[in-house]
Amino acid sequence: MEVYTTACPRNCYSTCSMKVYVENGRICNVEADPQNKATPEGVCLRGLSYVERVHSQDRILTPLKRKQGTADFAEISWDEALDTIIAKLQSYKEKYGPRSVLYYYGSGTKGLLNAVGADFWRLYGGYTTTYGDLCWPAGLEATRLTLGENIHNAPWDIENARLIIMWGKNPAETNIHQMRSIDLALEQGAKLIVIDPRRTRSSETAELLIQPKPGTDGALALGVAHLLIKKNLIDREFIEKYVLGFPEFEKRVRDFTPQRASALTDVPARYIEGLAEYLGNIKPASISGGYGMQRYTNSGQTMRAIIALAVITGNIGQPGAGWIYANLQTGIFDKVRDPIAFFPPKEPDGVVRVSISTARLGRDILDTTDPPLKMIWVERGNPVTQNPETNTVLKAFRSLDFRVVVEQFMTDTAREADIILPAKSMFEQSDVIGAYWHPYIQLKQKVINPPGKVKPETEIYYLLARRLGFPAEEIKNKIPGPGDAEIEAYLETKLKPFPELTLERLREGPIPAPGTKEIAFADFKFPTPSGKIEIFSKEAEERWGVDPLPDFSEPLESTGRKSKEAAKYPLYFMTPNTKNRIHSQFNNLELIRQFSPVPFVFITPEDAEKRGIKNHDEVRIFNDRGELILPAKIDFSMKSRCIAVTNGWWISEGGGVNFLSFGRETDMGHGSAFHDTLVEVECMGSR
């Protein structure tokens, strides 16, 4: 048995270091590697399930081609797959130009080698791609505008906090290792407050749970700011020295009385007062903001209002304090630190057309002209299930002439393909990965050979590049050849500027990114235009057309809007993440299905009773965009008028939450406002 240190590249806060045990070319065990101080113990169930996932009977192991006009696929050789793709690529380029090809990638796996795809498509002569992101950009942009960059204290520092506010984050499911540090803090007497419309597992040890109406946290935060200022529970010295725009902010929150905030948020005023008392009196305080609450149309402004609370109480730049959102200190390989620069809304040059909003993927594909889109290449993502407005995404996919999907499993997106190419697993190619919560650079090691006819993306691109006759010198510079040595040489080149990072050292375990700050902003230097923390941000106004101060407006789909839609669809459709899955991954495995075999819709007793719904009744969830039919589970933990289905269920499993969401962007950052989704539910009778 061989044992390797490697790291999990899923889109997950934890990005664990782990030891894998390999025998006869099979992964037979996975366990935590304590060298990573953020994830010293507890590989999660998904981690344990790799043993099954990698060797699953359902894995796609060979290229597949759709049998014309059917939903079936036939196995084909790599030669046939590549020749078919090349014929298409050549003809589209000739007839419509290279921008008729859409290159779409999701968040399926991290790694430096992911860059090879874009380099290939540039060499092809250009391409069309998406801007924006499904996940977190409204909060990234709010943080960058306020503090100047997206960094925070090392994960384990939360142990030093005396007050922890989990604001719209559910680490007990989405960041289990953070729970460990929170527990250690609580053992030392810290207090925990959770703010979430749902009573999540993360709130089990909380002293105070606040359940605002979805999308109204901005009003809650401004109400708390009002009280902190009124009761003089703010840090005036800190504000004087480091904050831009406090006098204007003070004016802004003047009418956000607890009564007004209570009416907007549906949180009792005494809870708002309680939150202000805790935050004003207990120091140091860490506020950990989740990503769920920044997927509304008003959420950039919401996040700015919440960050302002950490700022006016002076909880920045010290141990145990801070705004914990995204720690991009491992982003050392990217030239630009402005996260929105990763999603440029304008064309960066004449080659790449960055014209399609990830949030509006379906509609933008259909609306694109000059040239129109003919082909899509999808890798590392499952847009049919995960992007908003599934019906439109499906229509857009089906309007194209040719679809290639690189996948490990027969996902809803793969089912739409003309050609499916089998994708590697994390154990089948080495890569260097960063993280967005802890500071470690890690090597995700190749520990087994790809099974069947699987080829990593880099090799697929290499073979295509050769057959397309790209200049040899360009291929050599941009696209590593198929051998392990060539992959390692590519990675070594990327690591070269950082002498402390060598593959040899990374093979032993994780290494903090060079220049890592354990305490963010300890030097009180803020890379904003003014050099101060900007509660008032001219840049916010100029870039996004929002108020330069944090403000509150109802999300576009909100029961607070008194619109016709709100009267027709009175329920908030919540689609949170869940513990044993990363979005649409893992639930196809036996190990995981034991815990979650079928999707449910969670509904409060009050909302169920109103509609004559009993536990396990079949219900129809619907709005103008689509419907879902699921069994109901009566649930006492949610705020009434909220219903929830965890996201990630496949349509082929009866899930598909995005049939109900709408493709529209957040107020800043080009995020996806999934959670602006109102629905109605009706009973279809017992099962």
Ligand SMILES: Nc1nc2c(c(=O)[nH]1)N[C@H]1C(S)=C(S)[C@@H](COP(=O)(O)OP(=O)(O)OC[C@H]3O[C@@H](n4cnc5c(=O)[nH]c(N)nc54)[C@H](O)[C@@H]3O)O[C@H]1N2
């Ligand atoms: N196990 C597991 N871990 C994961 C993931 C996963 O799928 N599974 N996904 C990873 C990824 S990509 C992401 S983006 C993160 C997400 O991590 P989190 O942000 O923790 O997860 P979410 O479920 O998106 O949202 C967290 C909470 O926000 C609440 N919420 C929704 N709307 C509002 C609101 O208006 N106000 C408030 N206060 N709360 C609200 C939801 O009820 C939910 O409990 O997790 C990462 N980690």
Ligand SMILES: Nc1nc2c(c(=O)[nH]1)N[C@H]1C(S)=C(S)[C@@H](COP(=O)(O)OP(=O)(O)OC[C@H]3O[C@@H](n4cnc5c(=O)[nH]c(N)nc54)[C@H](O)[C@@H]3O)O[C@H]1N2
């Ligand atoms: N309604 C609603 N929708 C949501 C959310 C929500 O809260 N509500 N959350 C959103 C968020 S936060 C996110 S991050 C997105 C996630 O959406 P996606 O980025 O689409 O992520 P996954 O669902 O994890 O799908 C990733 C796919 O990549 C494949 N894959 C894994 N490794 C590799 C590889 O090495 N190569 C290739 N080619 N493929 C690989 C996996 O098999 C999987 O099918 O979903 C978003 N969708």
Ligand SMILES: [Mo]
């Ligand atoms: Mo995400």
